[in-house]
Amino acid sequence: MRFRDLFILVFVILIVAMLIIPLPSPMIDVLIIVNISLSLMIILVAMNMKEPLDFSIFPTVLLLATLFRVGISVSTTRAILGRAEAGEVIDTFGNFVVGSNPLVGFVVFLILVVIQFIVIVKGAERVSEVGARFTLDAMPGKQMSIDADLNAGMITDHEAKQRREKIEKEADFYGSMDGASKFVKGDAIVGIVIVLINIIFGFIIGMVQMGMSFSEAASTYTLLTVGDGLVTQIPALLIATATGIVVTRAASDATLGADISRQMLAYPKLLYVAAGAIFLLGIFTPIPNLLTLPIALFLGIGGYMLDRKSVEEPVEDVREEEEEPPTTTPENVTQLLSIDPVEFEFGYGLIPLADSQQGGDLLDRVVMIRRQLALELGMIVPVIRIRDNIQLQPNEYVIKVRGSEVERGQLLLDHYMAMSPGVEDEQVTGIETTEPAFGLPALWITDDVKDIAELSGYTVVDPPSVVSTHLTETLKKHAHELLTREETKQLVEHLKTTHPALVEEVTPNPLTLGDIQKVLRSLLKERVSIRNLAVIFETLADYGPMFKDPQLMAEYVRQSLSRQITQAVKPPQGGPLYVVTLGGGVEKKLADALQQTDHGTYLSLGPDDAEQIVHAVQNESMKLSQMGQSPVILCSPAVRMHLQQLLSRYLPNVPVLSYNELESDLEIQSVGVVNVA
Numbered sequence: 001m002r003f004r005d006l007f008i009l010v011f012v013i014l015i016v017a018m019l020i021i022p023l024p025s026p027m028i029d030v031l032i033i034v035n036i037s038l039s040l041m042i043i044l045v046a047m048n049m050k051e052p053l054d055f056s057i058f059p060t061v062l063l064l065a066t067l068f069r070v071g072i073s074v075s076t077t078r079a080i081l082g083r084a085e086a087g088e089v090i091d092t093f094g095n096f097v098v099g100s101n102p103l104v105g106f107v108v109f110l111i112l113v114v115i116q117f118i119v120i121v122k123g124a125e126r127v128s129e130v131g132a133r134f135t136l137d138a139m140p141g142k143q144m145s146i147d148a149d150l151n152a153g154m155i156t157d158h159e160a161k162q163r164r165e166k167i168e169k170e171a172d173f174y175g176s177m178d179g180a181s182k183f184v185k186g187d188a189i190v191g192i193v194i195v196l197i198n199i200i201f202g203f204i205i206g207m208v209q210m211g212m213s214f215s216e217a218a219s220t221y222t223l224l225t226v227g228d229g230l231v232t233q234i235p236a237l238l239i240a241t242a243t244g245i246v247v248t249r250a251a252s253d254a255t256l257g258a259d260i261s262r263q264m265l266a267y268p269k270l271l272y273v274a275a276g277a278i279f280l281l282g283i284f285t286p287i288p289n290l291l292t293l294p295i296a297l298f299l300g301i302g303g304y305m306l307d308r309k310s311v312e313e314p315v316e317d318v319r320e321e322e323e324e325p326p327t328t329t330p331e332n333v334t335q336l337l338s339i340d341p342v343e344f345e346f347g348y349g350l351i352p353l354a355d356s357q358q359g360g361d362l363l364d365r366v367v368m369i370r371r372q373l374a375l376e377l378g379m380i381v382p383v384i385r386i387r388d389n390i391q392l393q394p395n396e397y398v399i400k401v402r403g404s405e406v407e408r409g410q411l412l413l414d415h416y417m418a419m420s421p422g423v424e425d426e427q428v429t430g431i432e433t434t435e436p437a438f439g440l441p442a443l444w445i446t447d448d449v450k451d452i453a454e455l456s457g458y459t460v461v462d463p464p465s466v467v468s469t470h471l472t473e474t475l476k477k478h479a480h481e482l483l484t485r486e487e488t489k490q491l492v493e494h495l496k497t498t499h500p501a502l503v504e505e506v507t508p509n510p511l512t513l514g515d516i517q518k519v520l521r522s523l524l525k526e527r528v529s530i531r532n533l534a535v536i537f538e539t540l541a542d543y544g545p546m547f548k549d550p551q552l553m554a555e556y557v558r559q560s561l562s563r564q565i566t567q568a569v570k571p572p573q574g575g576p577l578y579v580v581t582l583g584g585g586v587e588k589k590l591a592d593a594l595q596q597t598d599h600g601t602y603l604s605l606g607p608d609d610a611e612q613i614v615h616a617v618q619n620e621s622m623k624l625s626q627m628g629q630s631p632v633i634l635c636s637p638a639v640r641m642h643l644q645q646l647l648s649r650y651l652p653n654v655p656v657l658s659y660n661e662l663e664s665d666l667e668i669q670s671v672g673v674v675n676v677a
Contacts, residue, residue, distance in 0.1 A: 012064070018071035022078055025087035031072050032089045032231045038065060039235035039242075046242040053169055058246050059176035065239055066187045069232055073194050076228045080198055081205055084220055090227035109226045112233055113192055142167050148356075148363060156383060188240070191233055198225040271303030339403040341382035341482055344471065349394030350411060353464060354386055362386065365468045372472065377479055377524060378531025380487060384471075399471060401478045409436035409470055411463045415444040421457040428453045436466065437473040477652075480524040488517040495533050502537050510544040518550035519557060526644065526655065528561060528568075535560055549600040555641055559660045566663040569632055569655060576667040578627070579634040579657075580620040582643070583675035586613060590639040603642040612676040614650050620672035621654055627671070632657060634668070 018031070042061060049055045079086040143164065150160045202221030206212040212220065275296040282292025344366075352358040363386070370381045392398060399407040410433070418428060419435055419442045430443035445453055445460070453460050461469075475482070492513070496503040507516060519540065520530050530536060539560040543553055558565065571577060582590075590613075593605040605613075621631035631651075635643055637658040644656040662668065 015067050015071045018075050023075045029087040029089045035235050039238040043238045043242040046245040056173050073232050080224045093227040093230040109229050187236055195229050268303045268306035271299045275299035340385040342384045343400040344386045345389040346397040347392040347394040369472050378529045399474050407474045412444045413463050416450050417461045417466050418443045418445045418453045418458040425456040436470040480521040483521055485517055499534055505541045506537050515550050519554045522554035562661050565661050566666055576669040578629045578669050578671045579632045580672040581670045582635045583673050586674050616674045616676055
């Protein structure tokens with residue numbers, strides 16, 4: 001346990017001891033001075049904080065300070081009633097205020113109590129209640145604002161997390177302050193009750209048990225009661241004032257003193273009005289001019305200096321703007337160099353898609369897309385920047401990755417996209433188009449044709465779903481480009497929280513962060529999910545010390561993910577998996593064309609041979625598609641990677657698998673063999 005934690009525990013135990021054990025007068029004096037010092041520290045911190053959360057521990061401090069003050073009051077009451085004295089500090093405060101007239105001193109003390117209880121405590125309590133209610137009511141709106149800024153790309157995930165945490169802390173703080181303000185109110189009431197107890201029972205004990213006369217008892221116990229009340233109520237007044245400052249303090253970039261000086265003196269000409277009023281007050285009333293003239297002169301000079309300063313500052317700002325235009329500053333030019341990972345731009349005709357006031361839900365759909373891809377691919381898709389572009393056609397949209405356009409499409413917001421089941425219906429008419437995500441022929445149909453199309457078996461999709469599907473497929477296609485070293489580091493750090501030993505065995509030795517990124521990119525490029533990162537790292541830990549080629553390590557990782565890959569290509573309705581295999585001649589030709597270098601293995605195949613193989617694979621894949629099956633190419637592990645690289649440009653959506661990547665219990669049926677002359 002640290003010393004400061006131990007100190008707090010001892011402090012609380014001391015408070016409990018004060019309530020039970022009688023304390024000597026010198027110790028009471030020390031505790032009273034400590035109480036006054038603590039109250040001063042609290043109000044000074046409250047005045048110098050910039051926003052309430054800077055002093056988030058205040059409700060707990062308020063409780064401990066109140067309990068400490070109550071403990072002192074119990075100890076002083078025990079000393080006053082038991083020994084008719086309570087130390088030098090209380091005696092000094094009592095003599096200073098009471099003087100020779102106990103009645104006047106008592107009245108002054110009552111005024112302090114009334115000010116604290118009625119003015120400060122009641123006001124702080126009401127502000128705490130209202131602040132807590134309004135903070136809780138505003139939470140949903142603030143959360144929606146954060147989500148909107150995040151979806152629009154105005155803030156990062158980390159900034160959004162920080163803002164959400166701040167909102168939660170604000171709600172907790174104002175809720176705590178609503179209850180903590182009751183401590184202050186209760187403390188004020190207890191102070192009044194203790195004063196009455198000390199006076200009433202002091203008279204009785206002094207006259208009955210100690211044999212004092214009425215005047216002697218009145219003088220003694222009034223002095224002690226007022227002194228005790230002052231040493232407890234002055235710190236209570238300071239803390240009550242600090243409570244009011246905390247709950248009324250709005251978020252600011254400066255301290256309370258700086259805000260008061262800046263805002264109170266923001267209108268220098270008003271000081272002239274105040275100076276004139278004080279000057280006239282001295283002339284037309286019996287108040288001596290010796291009092292009013294210096295104050296009026298001080299206000300006038302202050303107004304003149306502030307007025308002159310406010311006139312000079314704008315001139316300097318204008319001159320600076322003329323000499324150094326904002327567009328030429330290095331900071332602004334540097335900002336132009338940044339490129340968003342993913343951008344979605346649309347023409348002005350598609351603004352209703354993103355405008356929630358017009359019923360658009362594109363921002364909500366983008367949030368769901370990012371969550372869906374996190375589950376499917378196992379990576380965090382960067383924030384998608386959504387904005388309109390007047391250079392595009394009204395109904396056109398563009399998807400960019402790393403600043404370069406990768407997809408383009410058009411939408412008709414007042415139409416539906418209908419895709420034929422294979423049998424055309426003459427009643428279904430519309431504008432011919434192409435489904436942007438998969439390139440299928442489709443029609444833009446109106447609302448009155450929608451029911452007919454659905455009854456005829458057409459797949460009917462609304463425009464927001466069309467663009468959402470297109471965006472999702474585009475992100476899947478380019479996921480490997482979005483996985484940078486920063487995202488890779490985040491994935492590794494996340495895995496390290498659950499598998500620290502595994503991560504330490506893989507990186508930084510034998511594999512660097514860049515090597516891991518290349519392996520993960522190779523998997524994502526073929527749409528293999530990297531969500532099962534622990535299995536991937538287990539494979540890298542086994543083969544990383546033996547191989548330095550990231551592509552080769554990716555092949556071993558694919559074999560470790562055989563169950564996952566099998567599940568992805570397995571027919572959903574069951575039955576065998578229909579595949580196209582390579583003939584022995586093609587396998588041998590590919591194996592003979594492999595060239596081993598220091599930087600890895602590559603395929604050195606002649607243009608004619610490569611063209612024949614690609615053409616043969618296309619023919620066999622087309623036959624499989626005509627059977628209503630998704631084409632899958634099956635080959636040996638030695639050539640799988642190189643065959644996939646050869647076919648990726650011509651058949652990007654056809655998976656190329658090796659025998660080791662499929663589970664043994666999966667039934668495989670070959671319906672075509674790739675052969676070349």
